[in-house]
Amino acid sequence: MAESASPMLIRLNDLQRQLDEVRQSKAPLETGSGGGDSMGMDARVTKLETHMEYVRKDLDAISGKLDKLVENTSQLPTKRDLTTNTFAAIGIGFAVMAIVVGGIIGGLGWIQSRVSPAPAATPVASVPAASAPAAH
Known part of the structure; x- marks a missing residue:
């Protein structure tokens, strides 16, 4: 068991161990005695009732933490957001x-x-002078 285990986890492990002990020590009940004796059943039921009180407290604590977790995660942005x-x-x-x-x-x-445009230059085309035909 890790040293940083929560008290709740340790308590649940203790309960599991105690339940295993009860299962191992459980002797079969006699049947048909007719004497009205529960043959040690009262002690076993009392022990189980005590364990159930601890289990109930642990479940209540888990439920409270789960409610807080749901509340906190509902405020986180979704993939769509x-x-x-x-x-x-x-x-x-x-x-x-x-x-x-x-x-x-x-x-x-x-x-x-805003800048005044420069006057447009007049296009000038020069035509080459015609030369006189040479005499042969």
């Missing part, structure tokens, strides 16, 4: 990126509209 939160965070990230990119594009457009 975690998935929903992950998708929400990703969606918020995309929204922030869209706002930033939109702000940059809008800001650049605003800056460009």
Whole structure:
């Protein structure tokens, strides 16, 4: 048995050991005596009733701890909650990126509209001069 075992576990082990002792010491009852004698049955029943009181107390303690465990675990996030939160965070990230990119594009457009455009250069096309045909 580990040194860090709980008192409840030790008590349950003691009860198991005592129950084994009772089972080993149990002598068969005589039948048909007609004398109205219980042949030691009262002592055995009393011992079992005493053990049942301890078992009942242990079960009540376990039940109380189980109720606390259920209450605590009901407040933990579920897998669905975690998935929903992950998708929400990703969606918020995309929204922030869209706002930033939109702000940059809008800001650049605003800056460009405030700067007066340079006059457009007139396209000039040069045509090569025609050369006179050579005489042969």
